[in-house]
Amino acid sequence: MAQDINLRDGSRRYIYPLWVKGRFQSLRKVTFLVLNLFFFVMPWLRADGQQLVLADLPGRKLHIFGSIFGPQDTILVVLTLLFAAFLLFLVTSLYGRIWCGYACPHTVFLESFVHNVERWIEGNRGQRMALDRQPWDANKILKKGAKWAAFLAITTAVSMTFVSWFVDAPTLWTLNAGSGAYGMVGFLSFVGFLDMAWFREQFCNYLCPYARFQGVLAGPQSWTVGYDKGRGEPRKERGRKQAPDDLGDCIGCNKCVSVCPTGIDIRDGYQLECIGCAKCIDACEPIMGKYGKENLVRYSTVALDLGLETRRFPVRPVAYGTLLAVIATAFIVLVSQHTVLDVDIRRADGSLYTVDADGATRNTFLMSLQNRDSAPVELHVEVRGLEGAEVIVPPIHLESGATARVPVVVRMPAGAELGRTVPFEVVVSGSSEPLVRDATFKTGAQTGG
Ligand code: SF4
Ligand code: SF4
Structure with a gap:
């Protein structure tokens, strides 16, 4: 005791x-x-x-x-x-x-x-x-x-x-x-x-x-x-x-x-x-x-x-x-x-697709990012699996530890032969290994996908 x-x-x-x-x-x-x-x-x-x-x-x-x-x-x-x-x-x-x-x-x-x-x-x-x-x-x-x-x-x-x-x-x-x-x-x-x-x-x-x-x-x-x-x-x-x-x-x-x-x-x-x-x-x-x-x-x-x-x-x-x-x-x-970069991409709220004045089909996504590295990064976004796609993204600079939500617009020119739903990949590069996320492109086509 x-x-x-x-x-x-x-x-x-x-x-x-x-x-x-x-x-x-x-x-x-x-x-x-x-x-x-x-x-x-x-x-x-x-x-x-x-x-x-x-x-x-x-x-x-x-x-x-x-x-x-x-x-x-x-x-x-x-x-x-x-x-x-x-x-x-x-x-x-x-x-x-x-x-x-x-x-x-x-x-x-x-x-x-x-x-x-x-x-x-x-x-x-x-x-x-x-x-x-x-x-x-x-x-x-x-x-x-x-x-x-x-x-x-x-x-x-x-x-x-x-x-x-x-x-x-x-x-x-x-x-x-x-x-x-x-x-x-x-x-x-x-x-x-x-x-x-x-x-x-x-x-x-x-x-x-x-x-x-x-x-x-x-x-x-x-x-x-x-x-x-x-x-x-x-x-x-x-x-x-x-x-x-x-x-x-x-x-x-x-x-x-x-x-x-x-x-x-x-x-x-x-x-x-x-x-x-x-x-x-x-x-x-x-x-x-x-x-x-x-x-x-x-x-x-x-x-x-x-x-x-x-x-x-x-x-x-x-x-x-x-x-x-x-x-x-x-x-x-x-x-x-x-990974040192955290990326999540989802379709923006609202319509699945819109048709621009020039006939191109536009899909808008929202990308959430977090830089988990100790150094700042400049990021670059491109897509794979959508031949002829135009990608519109503002310049992305992320300080160490910073988070951001960035709109990503993908446009396919008029006349592109696409089904209703086309799977493709979003590739984010700029940090160590490029990160790939799956997404789908929606169109007004009556068939396919
Ligand atoms: S091990 Fe340390 S705490 Fe335990 S009886 Fe011995 S002197 Fe006391
Ligand atoms: S002989 Fe060893 S066990 Fe006995 S009282 Fe002294 S220190 Fe403790």
């Missing part, structure tokens, strides 16, 4: 996690570094003057590596979200809450900044506890003030970077963006500061919805952080006389509890609050190493611990993996069909 609530009066009990080194913490540092680099650097990467990744919400456009996706690509967004959800399900069914411990933005935020800054300014666990207990004097005011100022600077930088994914980064950072963007930065900075200074692990324990349903996703075959009860118990307890022969390997040092950022005791078994950070593994390893014994806290599965059958292909991961493959295939097929 989480130790962050005082059971006597329900007040908040602050957690002072002990800093710990170890191979899993080294691995986490590497993942945090990669994720932070991705988060902070990505909004500054540009090509042809356009941010490589930008979710332009007011313009309802998503810029990704030179391509523009709009509301008509909602299916791709849905597939991406489904892929992310099922990937999380798959990883959870294999490795429990490894996402929380290694990649969750909240954990990355706390571990990269909050815990380090706090340790640098206020010291390690014992010094922080002593500082909080002591009355407010100049030293405490200085340390707390420095810590909160650092938190505010960090949370502002993180919020500015987050908003840079939605608003052009140089415009935002040179203070030339709209007031809404800075309002969002202010709001996020405030919430981030509250989280850093006060809320912290309570977010994982009480607010995060993923924590609530991860118990359903993980199963007896999932690898999670656990305590080897069989070897560890009965543990040594302080102030209690125990015969050495009655004791298990756990020396009762409580290191695994002191390092836990959510304040739980892994020796009580798998708990909802465990974020899988593996700090307790790294804490116990050197202690057991001193006695030449294997670590008491390690990655294991319930099946292994209880001596149950271990399946090579557990049902849940196989089911999630299959669904992922289906979603990924659908996504790849749709993306391969995604």
Whole structure:
């Protein structure tokens, strides 16, 4: 059970996690570094003057590596979200809450900044506890003030970077963006500061919805952080006389509890609050190493611990993996069909055809266009399959991301031998590959088509 609530009066009990080194913490540092680099650097990467990744919400456009996706690509967004959800399900069914411990933005935020800054300014666990207990004097005011100022600077930088994914980064950072963007930065900075200074692990324990349903996703075959009860118990307890022969390997040092950022005791078994950070593994390893014994806290599965059958292909991961493959295939097929120019042509409202004064037959169409490229385009329209047709289209210049509706008039000279309905193709060129759309030419002929 989480130790962050005082059971006597329900007040908040602050957690002072002990800093710990170890191979899993080294691995986490590497993942945090990669994720932070991705988060902070990505909004500054540009090509042809356009941010490589930008979710332009007011313009309802998503810029990704030179391509523009709009509301008509909602299916791709849905597939991406489904892929992310099922990937999380798959990883959870294999490795429990490894996402929380290694990649969750909240954990990355706390571990990269909050815990380090706090340790640098206020010291390690014992010094922080002593500082909080002591009355407010100049030293405490200085340390707390420095810590909160650092938190505010960090949370502002993180919020500015987050908003840079939605608003052009140089415009935002040179203070030339709209007031809404800075309002969002202010709001996020405030919430981030509250989280850093006060809320912290309570977010994982009480607010995060993923924590609530991860118990359903993980199963007896999932690898999670656990305590080897069989070897560890009965543990040594302080102030209690125990015969050495009655004791298990756990020396009762409580290191695994002191390092836990959510304040739980892994020796009580798998708990909802465990974020899988593996700090307790790294804490116990050197202690057991001193006695030449294997670590008491390690990655294991319930099946292994209880001596149950271990399946090579557990049902849940196989089911999630299959669904992922289906979603990924659908996504790849749709993306391969995604063109930088979106063209739709339909007959204009009104009569099917008109006959001009010179006897030519005229059909009028409306063409809807969207330039989903990062560069402007000049477009050219012609028709195929209508010998001798005259095509009348105004010049088409489309800025990046712009949409337009353009009238397209097709005239067939008097005397052309045509049926009532003649299929033909409209070819739009000017961007990468020419795009071809089917259409039909209507005439007043009594037969044919
Ligand atoms: S029990 Fe261990 S793995 Fe779980 S949150 Fe605490 S320190 Fe991290
Ligand atoms: S760190 Fe290891 S030895 Fe120490 S209390 Fe935890 S399980 Fe026992």
